[in-house]
Amino acid sequence: MLTKLPYILILSAMVLTSCGSSDDPGCFVSDINFTNLESAFDCENTENLLEINLQDTFTLINTQADFEGQTSGPCAPEIDFENFTLIIGKQSLANGNSSISYDYTNDCATNSNTLNVTFNQNATTEAPNITYHILSPKIEEGTMVEVIIEINNS
16 A cells, blocks of 8 residues: 555646646636627627616626627627627726727636726716627636726826
């Protein structure tokens, strides 16, 4: 039995340092390609015209029935939900919005996707409630999704 102990210790060390660790060189944060309703379906001004009953939060939509039941507006495409997940949210802003930019990444060590949404503001006095969204490649069950909001006032 004592001769097997070194092998068990080595095997245990290998399991503990496999791709579940952020120190593993084969496991890293990577960009995820995504699209949106404007690019994929020629929708216009979804920031203001695509409505969803949310306030300063987001949701994931994985079926056409959920999309039709939770959203309204002139943009109502048939989305391929077998291959895509819609990440959609609303954000209240203190002043006008000039643009929105997105950065979307996956961290294999934590099995999580992070969507960074940056609102680039202007000096107008309107206080909009803006819809943001991306069409992500289908998000696997068990994958955590985090949305981080940044507001840049100019």
